[in-house]
Amino acid sequence: MIHIIPKNHDKTMRNIRLDLEYDGRNYCGWQWQPNQFTIEQTLKEAIEKLLCNPIKLYSSGRTDSGVHAEQHVAHFMSDTTLKQKNLLGGLNSILPDDIAVYRVLDMPHDWSARYNAIEREYRYTFYCNPYPNVFFKPWTYHVKYPIDIEAMRKAAKYLEGEHDFTSFRSTHCDADNPVRTMLELSFRQDGDLLHFCVRGHAFLRHQVRTFAGTLLEVGLGRLDADAIPGILAAKDRHKAGHTIAAHGLTLVAVRFEGDHERFKDEKRPLRFP
Amino acid sequence: MIHIIPKNHDKTMRNIRLDLEYDGRNYCGWQWQPNQFTIEQTLKEAIEKLLCNPIKLYSSGRTDSGVHAEQHVAHFMSDTTLKQKNLLGGLNSILPDDIAVYRVLDMPHDWSARYNAIEREYRYTFYCNPYPNVFFKPWTYHVKYPIDIEAMRKAAKYLEGEHDFTSFRSTHCDADNPVRTMLELSFRQDGDLLHFCVRGHAFLRHQVRTFAGTLLEVGLGRLDADAIPGILAAKDRHKAGHTIAAHGLTLVAVRFEGDHERFKDEKRPLRFP
Numbered sequence: 001m002i003h004i005i006p007k008n009h010d011k012t013m014r015n016i017r018l019d020l021e022y023d024g025r026n027y028c029g030w031q032w033q034p035n036q037f038t039i040e041q042t043l044k045e046a047i048e049k050l051l052c053n054p055i056k057l058y059s060s061g062r063t064d065s066g067v068h069a070e071q072h073v074a075h076f077m078s079d080t081t082l083k084q085k086n087l088l089g090g091l092n093s094i095l096p097d098d099i100a101v102y103r104v105l106d107m108p109h110d111w112s113a114r115y116n117a118i119e120r121e122y123r124y125t126f127y128c129n130p131y132p133n134v135f136f137k138p139w140t141y142h143v144k145y146p147i148d149i150e151a152m153r154k155a156a157k158y159l160e161g162e163h164d165f166t167s168f169r170s171t172h173c174d175a176d177n178p179v180r181t182m183l184e185l186s187f188r189q190d191g192d193l194l195h196f197c198v199r200g201h202a203f204l205r206h207q208v209r210t211f212a213g214t215l216l217e218v219g220l221g222r223l224d225a226d227a228i229p230g231i232l233a234a235k236d237r238h239k240a241g242h243t244i245a246a247h248g249l250t251l252v253a254v255r256f257e258g259d260h261e262r263f264k265d266e267k268r269p270l271r272f273p
Numbered sequence: 274m275i276h277i278i279p280k281n282h283d284k285t286m287r288n289i290r291l292d293l294e295y296d297g298r299n300y301c302g303w304q305w306q307p308n309q310f311t312i313e314q315t316l317k318e319a320i321e322k323l324l325c326n327p328i329k330l331y332s333s334g335r336t337d338s339g340v341h342a343e344q345h346v347a348h349f350m351s352d353t354t355l356k357q358k359n360l361l362g363g364l365n366s367i368l369p370d371d372i373a374v375y376r377v378l379d380m381p382h383d384w385s386a387r388y389n390a391i392e393r394e395y396r397y398t399f400y401c402n403p404y405p406n407v408f409f410k411p412w413t414y415h416v417k418y419p420i421d422i423e424a425m426r427k428a429a430k431y432l433e434g435e436h437d438f439t440s441f442r443s444t445h446c447d448a449d450n451p452v453r454t455m456l457e458l459s460f461r462q463d464g465d466l467l468h469f470c471v472r473g474h475a476f477l478r479h480q481v482r483t484f485a486g487t488l489l490e491v492g493l494g495r496l497d498a499d500a501i502p503g504i505l506a507a508k509d510r511h512k513a514g515h516t517i518a519a520h521g522l523t524l525v526a527v528r529f530e531g532d533h534e535r536f537k538d539e540k541r542p543l544r545f546p
Contacts, residue, residue, distance in 0.1 A: 023407045068408075092405055100405040132365055132373040134296045135341075139408075 015111055016087065017075045018043070019103035021068075025138060025247065026098055028065040030072070039063070039099060043074065046094040050087070051080050060113040060254040061120065064206070066246035068139065071253045073113040105262075119183065119199060119255040124212040124248050126194040133192070140193065141212070141248035147219030149187055149194065155218040155225035156185035156196075158232070159211060166235035168211060169204035170243070178235075180204060185211065197252075206243045214241030288384055289360065290348045291316070292376035295341060298411060298520065299371055302338040303345070312336070312372060316347065319367040323360070324353050333386040333527040334393065337479070339519035341412065344526045346386040392456065392472060392528040397485040397521050399467040406465070413466065414485070414521035420492030422460055422467065428491040429458035429469075431501035432484060439508035441484060442477035443516070451508075453477060458484065470525075479516045487514030 020043065028036040032044075044057045060073040082090070084104040091101045127133055127140035128147060159168075159182055166178045184199040196215065198208050214231070217223040223241065231239045293316065301309040305317075317330045333346040355363070357377040364374045400406055400413035401420060432441075435454040442451060457472040469488065471481050487504070490496040496514065504512045 021407050023410070070408075088404065097405070097410050098407050100407050102404055131361065131375055132370070134294050134371050134373050135343075135412075137296070137370050 012079045013077055013109070014079065015075055015077055015107045015109050016080075017073060017103075017105040017107045017111070017113065018091070018101050019105075020072050020074065020099060020101045021070050022072065022100070023098040023138070024063065024066050024068045029067065030059060030061070030063045039069075039072070040074075042096065042099060043091075043101075046091050047076060049094055050090045051078060051082075053078065053080075058113055060117050061202075063251055064209070064246045064249070067249045067251060068247075069251040072251055073117070073254045073256075075107065075111070075113050077109075113254070113256075116256050117202075117254050118257060119201060119253075120203060120251070121197065121199045121253040121255070122203070122208045123250045123252045124196040124198070124208060125250070126196070126212075126216070126248065127192055128194055129192045136193070138247060139250070141216075141245055143194075143216065143219075145220060147194075147216070148221065149189065149219065151221075151225045152196075152215045152219040153187055155215055155223075155228050156187070156211075158225075158228035159185050163232050164235060165204055165207060165232070167231050167237055167240045168207050168214070169237070170206040170210075171237050173205035175204055178204060180207070209243045209246060209249060210240055212248070213244040216244065217241040285352045286350055286382070287352065288348055288350055288380045288382050289353075290346060290376075290378040290380045290384070290386065291364070291374050292378075293345050293347065293372060293374045294343050295345065295373070296371040296411070297336065297339050297341045300338065302340065303332060303334070303336045312342075312345070313347075315369065315372060316364075316374075319364050320349060322367055323363045324351060324355070326351065326353075331386055333390050334475075336524055337482070337519045337522070340522045340524060341520075342524040345524055346390070346527045346529075348380065348384070348386050350382075386527070386529075389529050390475075390527050391530060392474060392526075393476060394470065394472045394525040394528070395476070395481045396523045396525045397469040397471070397481060397517075398523070399469070399485075399489070399521065400465055401467055402465045409466070411520060412523070414489075414518055416467075416489065416492075418493060420467075420489070421494065422462065422492065424494075424498045425469075425488045425492040426460055428488055428496075428498035428501050429460070429484075431498075431505070432458050436505050437508055438477055438480060438505070440504050440510055440513045441480050441487070442510070443479040443483075444510050446478035448477055451477060453480070482516045482519060482522060483513055485521070486517040489517065490514040 022039055027039050030039045032038050032040045040057060047055050055076040055078055057074055057076050063069060088101055088104045125140045126143045127136045128143045130144050132142055162181045164178050165180050169178060180200055180202060182200045186197050188195045196212055198211060218225050295312055300312050303312045305311050305313045313330060320328050328349040328351055330347055330349050336342060361374055361377045398413045399416045400409045401416045403417050405415055433455050437451050438453050439451045453473055453475060455473045459470045461468045469485055471484060491498050
């Protein structure tokens with residue numbers, strides 16, 4: 001495969017941004033892997049099929065196998081003369097039913113979905129009921145026993161701000177620096193659903209799922225909320241809770257400078273849940 | 274396979290009612306078929322596994338391949354001494370993730386889910402937006418072009434009441450009498466979603482999907498709302514619109530005498546959408 005990485009951007013070259021959503025169940029996450037279906041490969045092949053040219057696809061980040069996205073941002077350089085709305089319609093006609101592009105934009109040549117992102121937001125959803133619900137199953141983690149949400153809120157507060165999150169990242173995480181700043185960890189109840197919202201500039205591997213697993217143990221009374229500072233200080237992955245199932249996790253948004261102003265009049269379609 | 278149909282109901286024999294929900298995508302509908310996964314077979318095998326005894330399962334009706342259900346009612350005779358809550362928990366621990374029992378009740382011996390049902394309610398959901406939505410895809414029918422909902426409402430009114438619905442049933446429908454009484458055909462908008470609600474005592478094969486297909490043609494301006502009485506009078510399946518995809522259809526409820534009173538204090542969990 002040939003990757004065309006334009007070195008001298010001429011005037012006809014465009015930096016095309018795609019905002020997409022996906023149901024992650026059938027994919028091994030975002031990043032290309034040999035012999036696996038991934039979102040990156042599926043999207044790249046759709047773009048190349050539409051443009052009849054190879055492209056190199058850049059992304060705002062990776063997602064784990066099975067994670068969903070309401071907004072994942074990617075971009076590629078191309079000299080195509082296709083209009084934005086035709087790129088949008090064309091890509092969706094090629095993409096499978098579980099991946100959809102909902103926005104196409106031309107960005108400055110030096111704009112990067114990865115480096116220009118100022119904030120990422122994730123939502124982990126718990127379905128809290130003694131009995132299963134088949135319609136929420138694909139998007140939620142089922143919690144059969146009563147949970148103490150106030151204890152979970154108290155524990156979550158300790159994780160906000162700047163910390164070394166070694167205890168909350170995968171032992172396979174390849175980031176050099178385990179320090180991250182969490183802007184918000186909050187809980188919102190909606191009937192039987194409990195949404196755990198996490199916002200931060202960037203995240204470590206498995207960080208949100210390990211947050212969710214650890215806070216669930218607090219909610220179930222198996223771990224004290226006040227144990228969190230000690231777990232952070234230990235810098236030991238074995239001290240925190242399980243990394244729970246990916247299918248309850250959704251990448252909700254990737255935010256960029258200027259996006260709020262750019263999309264203020266845009267009516268986003270309804271999303272689940 | 275041995276079907277035990279108790280002829281002389283003794284006192285220890287119970288008529289056990291199950292209210293269940295399912296995501297129909299992976300099943301060839303309710304009814305048992307050779308070499309196909311069906312809801313009936315999956316539920317029957319789960320009950321037999323739990324009770325270690327063969328049973329005969331009766332149902333409030335059939336559903337097409339791919340149709341979902343928020344309430345499908347089934348029942349079986351058994352002399353099991355298991356409590357209702359243990360039957361409920363036990364069955365859900367055996368059933369796959371896309372079928373769940375949410376209610377277990379003991380009914381009189383002569384009660385039948387099929388013959389005692391006084392009303393069935395279906396919902397067909399259209400997702401109305403130029404671009405696809407991956408999260409609604411499994412439960413909705415995607416309509417890309419603008420539709421005239423008032424014209425659809427007008428056309429639907431002609432289908433209410435008692436009519437010969439030969440034009441709106443499958444040519445393979447095996448019902449002797451094509452006359453049915455429709456209690457309600459209505460539309461409810463919720464953002465980009467348009468819910469088409471149909472209530473009636475009983476339905477013919479493919480009737481709701483053919484209603485949906487025909488009314489969609491009215492909405493798209495391909496058929497005049499006032500053509501409906503002529504289509505009904507023709508008694509010819511070829512005059513009505515297409516039988517559209519089953520995955521947009523959900524069996525919402527099967528209603529029985531006394532259920533309203535019986536469940537008035539029961540908090541049903543949230544359902545989609």
